[in-house]
Amino acid sequence: GENVEQHPSTLSVQEGDSAVIKCTYSDSASNYFPWYKQELGKRPQLIIDIRSNVGEKKDQRIAVTLNKTAKHFSLHITETQPEDSAVYFCAARGTGTASKLTFGTGTRLQVTL
């Protein structure tokens, strides 16, 4: 089955700096890669996603890049703000009838003033 690795596990940046979180996946047939933000005590919220036919996608301060050859994708947050502090999870959807997501281990992002 699909295996997703995520790094780093914790990340501390100063307000205004950029943050980058990286994930690798094992199933070359995976075709959908979402990113979730989870604040303490809340459900994961989809913040951006990318499909396998696209190399990059941007939404305001957030961008995701995908390298299918290397089987890795990254989340980029620019001009970080304290409210960006949360746990971020990457995920990958493999092929087949289940259409299930496999999640990375998570990155705890702390944005300091």
Next chain:
Amino acid sequence: SAVISQKPSRDICQRGTSLTIQCQVDSQVTMMFWYRQQPGQSLTLIATANQGSEATYESGFVIDKFPISRPNLTFSTLTVSNMSPEDSSIYLCSVERDRVGYTFGSGTRLTVV
């Protein structure tokens, strides 16, 4: 995005008992997914629930421990049976919608004492 109502939001249960978690979606979906999120950990898929057929369980999860019902296309239940303290987790249901991606219910925080 899909509106998913999940209940109960939290419960404290005695070991050896069972708890049934309900998930109601505001429109019909083919598959519903049940996840477990242990404290400080990532999301692990328990099973995929299809209407009209038995749920598909992931490695490490069995039907006797986590029976699932899917009586129609908008509703599913997950039961955590014969609970032990190791079952203390957050349990989340999830659905996929075209062009929306995967969204989550608000979660059920289970504590087994």
